[in-house]
Amino acid sequence: MAKHGAKLELLGVEKSYGHVAALHPTDLVVEVGEFFSLIGPSGSGKTTLLGAVAGFTQPSAGRIEMDGRNIAMMPPYLRNIGMVFQNYALFPHMSVFDNVAFPLRLRKVPAADIQQKVDRMLATVRLPDVAQRRPSQLSGGQQQRIALARAAxxxxxxxLMDEPLGALDKNLREEMQFEIKAFHRQIDATILYVTHDQDEATAMSDRIAIMNGGRIVQCGAPRDLYEHPRNAFAASFLGSANLFDVVGNSPAGPGAVKVRLANGTELNAVTGASVAAPGVAQVVCVRPETIQIGPAGTLASGGDANLLQGRVTDAIYTAGTFRYQVDVGAKSLVSVKLPSIRQTSMLECDQPVTLVWPASATLLIPKD
Ligand SMILES: Nc1ncnc2c1ncn2[C@@H]1O[C@H](COP(=O)(O)OP(=O)(O)O)[C@@H](O)[C@H]1O
Ligand SMILES: [Mg+2]
Incomplete structure (x- = not known):
């Protein structure tokens, strides 16, 4: 097995199809042994970026370096990069053993070594007893584990993994997330993982790049991205966010700012991870779980905390969490989320409520 993964570096890599830029010039560094994910909506360029690294897609420009060596012109099978696809892409007419052995035979590995490596890989994915079966005789989760074995x-x-769990149902997907993490610790390769599922990416990754429209919008550790989104897209794509249009702001101390919303409300805020260029629209972002909620009059604001009065328009309970929509007037709805253990009973629709949350959880960021 590999001692360690390689460092992967993209420098100005871009890809156009005619006038369509699938990937704008992109820089990216993935460190040795890192679990790195690309997330973004459909069509944002994730598969294009992965294909360029794998060698299936010829970039229009740029360098792709593996441990400092440019591989952009190298054919895929010489790159020493494995690939796992969403649809498994196992050969249906071959046994599991022959599927996993396929890349070794392609590389003219001696038969005795093939037996040993395939056995070891099947043990690593915890399927030591299925070598003689056909893929069709395995469940979806088992087929995906064989695809992992074949790639590694x-x-x-x-x-490289392109939405490898996309075809599985929710429970199996969560089980396979742990499976892939354990697999990563054992093989110790660098992993570049594509998903459109933000929970999957935050659960599995050391770092994540959020993509939109063929560009990387923001790159960082999951917590960093969640707590310090650099614009409205990043804030809403990773987790849920209350985003309010800002029409004016004035400094109120180091890092502190008073903002006026389009609906007339004034809030205490802090400047976020990036500052809007002159003329670029701004929003404030408030995460739903940073807001305290209680029956009207039961909460007070201290210091620079924000306080709004409103009325519950929607109240739902899911898996230990209360989620509320609160109408705070002037056509504005606020989403609030809190662990149900923190509230003796659920607030009711139409009930007048008070919302309180800290200025430090009110981030002034650019809209784009
Ligand atoms: N072979 C192709 N020919 C033309 N356009 C393509 C081709 N492959 C991808 N695109 C376009 O490039 C953009 C990015 O696609 P893709 O990388 O597949 O996105 P994602 O994987 O994030 O869903 C999309 O607009 C898509 O339509
Ligand atoms: Mg894709």
Whole structure:
């Protein structure tokens, strides 16, 4: 097995189809052994970026370096990069053993070594007893584990995965997330992982790049991205966010700012991870779980906390959490989320409520 993964570096990599820019010039560094995810809506360029690294897609420009060596012109099978697809892409007419052995035979590995490596890989994915079966005789989760085994059997230093759990149902997907993490610890390769599922990315990754329209919008550790989104897109794509249009702001101390919303409300805020260029629209972002909620009059604001009065328009309970929509007037709805253990009973629709949340959880960021 590989001792360690390779460092992957993209420098100004871009891809156009005619006039369509699938990927604008993009820089990206994935560190040795890192679990790195690309997330973004459909069509944002995730597969294009992955294809350029794998060698299936010829970039229009740029360099792709593996441990400092440019591989952009190298054919895929020489890159020492493994690939796992959403639809498994197993060969249906071959046994599981022959599927996993395939990349080794392609590389002219001696038969005795093939037996040993395939056995070891099947043990790693915890399916030691299915070698003689056909893929169709396995469940979806088992097929995906065989696809992992086949991608990693020749010790690639980088593993690429394009929505590998996309075809599985929710419970199996969560189980496979742990499986892939354990697999990563064992093979110790660098992983570049694509998903459109933000929860999957935050659960699994050391770092994440959020993509939109063929560009990386923001890159960072999951917590960093969640707590310090650099614009409205990043804030709403990773987690849910209350976003309010800002029409004016004035400084109120170091990092502190008073903002006026389009609906006339004034809030205490802090400047976020990036500052809007002159003329660029701004919003404030408030995460639903940073807001305290209680029956009207039961909460007070201290210091620079924000306080709004409103009326519950929607109240739902899901898995230990209360979620509320609160009408705070002037056509504005606020989403609030809190653990149900913190509230003796659920607030009711139409009930007048008070909302309180800290200025430090009110982030002034650019809209784009
Ligand atoms: N072979 C192709 N020919 C023309 N356009 C393409 C091709 N492949 C991808 N695109 C376009 O490039 C953009 C990015 O696609 P893709 O990388 O597949 O996005 P994602 O994987 O994030 O869903 C999309 O607008 C898509 O339509
Ligand atoms: Mg894709």
């Amino acid at each position: 059997v020749y010790d690639p230093r980088i593993l």
